Amino acid sequence: MEVRELLAQTHKLPNVPDIVRELIQQLNNPNADYGDIADKVIKDQTLSLKILRLVNSAHFGLSRKVSSINEAVVMLGMTQLKTMVIASGIAGSVKEVDGLDLKKFWSDSFRVAALAKWYAEKSTGVDPDTAFTVGLIHNIGRLLLHITKPKLAEAIQTLVDQSDCSRSDAEMERLNFTTPEAGQALLALWQFPENLGDTVRYHRQPLSAEAPSPLCATLHIACYINAAIGKQQPLEEVIAMFPSAEAELAGLPANIAAVSEEAMQIESGLDGLI
Known part of the structure; x- marks a missing residue:
């Protein structure tokens, strides 16, 4: 495919x-x-x-x-x-999607956006508005998959839930591409700035990009914290596993992991838009 x-x-x-x-x-x-x-x-x-x-x-x-x-x-x-x-x-832009809880999807996207902006404000070279926007659309490829191929999207979710494989591996097995790649393609179709598409594509592994960017690293960290909130991970574990290489690339302070508790309290305040 x-x-x-x-x-x-x-x-x-x-x-x-x-x-x-x-x-x-x-x-x-x-x-x-x-x-x-x-x-x-x-x-x-x-x-x-x-x-x-x-x-x-x-x-x-x-x-x-x-x-x-x-x-x-x-x-x-x-x-x-x-x-x-x-x-x-x-x-x-989307009213209803089979197999996807849109309220939760956008609530998560809003929080990732707010986190990306929060970290960008502490970095040395990432624009907070751009970080917010790319955080908001970082998972747009998954939304696209649910809209166009709902049964495939459901099969991928089942594979992730019932096995130890990552979402990227599950997507490659069933699609032969990842939803971040699909997101990049959709953003190109919409004629969004190229750097947003590149960031969406590589946000799961920002260091693997041909030209690793601080924006992409910032988004990766925002997604990491959002996932930790969702899993209710202990703060000590969040700090211990904090993506330090990405933090350095993002231009964040050396002690940024230590303020993870503050980051985990962030709310987007935008759920009323859903």
Whole structure:
């Protein structure tokens, strides 16, 4: 089987809003006109309502109710609004998928995104907004597989659950490629920046990439912590097994493993977008 067989089913592929594509294209553009972005959000009633509902939730604890996107920008800042637009647009691109708990899928993706951003803020060379975005879409290939080949996706999950093999090995056995590779191909189809696709492809083994990147290493660490949270691993074990080589590549402080407990308390605050 080849990745193109998944991408050929265009009628099943997620539909990412144009405003989200535009924001992602401008992640590293210091001259981006985010005022224009806010205007476009205002015109998208569904997106506006979801964002305003989240802004007014207890998570943000604002002193008064926010009734417009412009007010949200003033209260939270454009960076936070940009995060919400990307998260809402990506998560809202798919409504229902056979064999996949979308609420859990996006909740996990949101937390990986928040963790990636948290670690990026402590690194010497990773942009936090880019780290958040790639964390959000890091598992998009698995979503693509469930949308286009649900029975194969279920078979792979069964193989992982009933054996000692890794997900990558199970995917190679059943597909002859991995879902991160499929994710890279989908992001290329969407014309997302190339570095995002490369990061998604190699995030499971960032040191194996032809050109290992700090962004990819940061995402790998975020996924490691998210998995540890899911398994309820003891803190001592999380620290002992912390991916130190990836931490060095990411440009993180030498004592970064020691603050794992702080990282494991992070919540995305975005589940209200699901």
